[in-house]
Amino acid sequence: MTDPAPARGIRSGILAPAYLSTTVAIFALIAFNAFETMAVTTVMPTISRELDGASLYALAFAAPLASGVVGMVAAGTWSDRHGPAGSLVTSLLLFTAGVLAAGLAPSMGVLVAGRVVQGLGTGALIVSLYVVVGAVFPPRLQPSVFATFAAAWVLPSLFGPPVAAFVAAAFGWRWVFLGIVGLVALAALMLAPVVPSLRRTPDHDRATPRSRLGWASLAAVAVLAVELLGSRDAAVLAAAAGLVVVLAVRPLVPGGTLRVARGLPSVIGTRGAMSAAFFCGQAYIVLVLQERWGLSAAQAGLALTVVGVVWATMSQVQARVVDQVSHERAMLIGSSTLLAAALSLWLVVRLDGSALLAGAAFVLAGAGMGFGFTRTGPAMLGHSTESDRGFNSSALSIADSLGAALALACCGIGFAWAESTGRDPFLAVFGIAVVAALAAVVAASRTPTGQAVTERVTR
Template sequence: MTVTSSPETGAARRRAGIMSQPYTATTIGIFALIAFNAFETMAVTTIMPTVSRDLEGFALYALAFAAPLASSVVGMVAAGAWSDRHGPAGSLVTSLGLFTVGVLVSGLAPSMSVLVAGRVVQGLGTGALIVSLYVVVGVIYPARLQPSVFAAFAAAWVLPSLFGPGVAALVADVLGWRWVFLGIVALVALAGLLVAPVVPGLRRSDDGRPPTPRSRLVWAALAAVAVLGVELAGSRGVALAAAAAAVVVVALRPLTPRGTLRAGRGLPSVIGTRGLMSAAFFCGQAYIVLVLQDRWGYSPGAAGIALTVVGVVWAGMSQVQARLGERVSSETAMRIGSAVLLAAVIGLWLTVRLDGPGVLAGAAFVAAGAGMGFGFSRTGVAMLAASTGDDRGFNSSALSIADAMGAALALAVCGIGFDLARGAAGDPFLVVFGVAIVCAVGAVVTAARTPVPVSPG
């Protein structure tokens, strides 16, 4: 196996940081790619209530978030297989193309259903991008620098967090929400130019290893369709939605390390912790802007401030865990992060239940970001530590699949619960944040099982 980017060797590289000469171009390219993806997330989350009202598609609100997460699984599996065999260069380029097409379709959508279709295509590109970047980190950077790289992933969210919600709200108000999507295309082009110098060095010679079985792509597609089916089936009965959820679980088994679904110790629980933390947090992120507008009368721009602060806090706590380095193990960081996340979503639920001030709801969501910043980044470090050159692509894919499918499935359940509660004259936001609490409890349990078992003798 040959990757043309040279590994770290010698005393100089042992002292090098992620912005030193051997890594400068790669770090800048990765930062740009994460940043434009972050801006899209912040901007679209801010304007989605407006989009749903304008397209008269509020019934598909949760699906607009779940759809790209679900379809990203297919992109993740394809990118993991491609990277293991040929290196991450090709999947990086393809992911940018798919993302661009999806954003254009969403921006020009005449109806909510077409917008959801565009989000599906966009998700394919996002999934391939994230896995490709994890493989790049494992190939290019030594283990001692990987916590700093993942902290840079979080830091790349700072500027989009500071300006994304406000800019999106302003553009939507002055020019219309479509220009938020169309403007993102320019950011994709800019990121592509920045990452272009890195791509040729990431190609891998074909060393004759067998291709990844096509069955994995079939399982990924089945899992994605089943997740979307959970919410769509919810309108026809909870039993049908539960059957679709069971299909998701079956489809995930061959896409993750053995023992993941039963929270086996070590790598399986690292994967599980990633998925459950993602599920809990993104239930909050998808609905925090909506609840602040609906319950407390905030404007889109004012409600988006919660997204701004949480992005900064997430990045800040990620820097803290990176500076602590080996003084705090990845397993400890995941346990602390998941516990903080659980306390935060409980606080958010209580604020809604007791009709507390909106600022307190926003503060609880910000605390959830602190937990994610401290523990979530370490799931990537722990995964790479348990991987080899032969399975790094598969494990990177599995980690990202857990991330996306955990959030997508939780959001689908939130969508069903939201509609049922609203139809029964209940409080739909209590259901949504209740789902987040259940997921956070699961993350605390799996985080306690992440230490790798020590073989006797």
């Protein structure tokens, strides 16, 4: 689609008439997903205690990320052949079913199963939205669209944690899940006018091998096996499952991704490593603030609130300096900031610092993610054509989810090992975040190619 007008104020941007309905629908979809993430992260320690599910705590976070990989591959294939309309609708149905199952779960095991179904929907949704951005918006506007992804987290970040804490205290944690169903319905209504324009005639020349779906399923199962086996002292089997993850992910990403080849493979690698580092912190920040410093769920949830606002703010900053700071440079700055944050959080826990310092370190991680993580989307699209946009979008999201899921599985193993040996389990968890952040810096340093191929903004 051609750009309808040169940049001149907000009306010639993503809120111009040609893009308004799509922008609003994308914003709504990301916002309800953000609210679910913030709300569930806030109440998960409570859920774990009430369902006696401490052993499955990490798995409750890793499960939807792992199963999301299957949804991502399916959505990428569907979108390349038919357009993203069908995968968008299906993703909402799966997400709703998973949320209902989790909200009605009688045990932690059933809740994890519901989270698996929910993850299928979330994975399909994210890839579908990336394809929509590439198909509808010109390169000049894509950084701004991806900035709205982060902006959609602002209100959920501000109100999600305190609302979740209030609902859990007043009505029970189940209503945190069940209440999200209403948000899904609202987003679906806003999406309805956009869907017909996203359909296209089936293109059988773009068929993707069915084996990719099998590899995705294998990778998802193997990630979950890593945590389940590792936390039960089956180290050899857990290592074998980790090897299966590596083998299964190779057909799902561009060639050279696992060896961090320059260009697109390193963009994908940067995304995965940054996600791994950040979500180790997000999954455990509320728990450490409660267990180590005695904060309430509402007080600990403030860390999630502030980090969401900072992430969104830095995403807006990177969109404004897109002419001055290349995608490659932005990713390196963001990953370096994330590494500084992970090291700071580890040191605060190691030196028994204050809850305020721990929260501040996590907020710094949000700044790095907002500035660098947000640029991985436009960088990926700059390497893509219409024929492989779905595959590359899927690969980027797969790296995001599998990176976080595998890191969380390792966190569960590290946490259980540290507790059983009398060590500090939070040092183990945040140590894994440091390693992942260091990997992100290495990958980001390799994103430039000999010739600048990343899409630049055209005036």
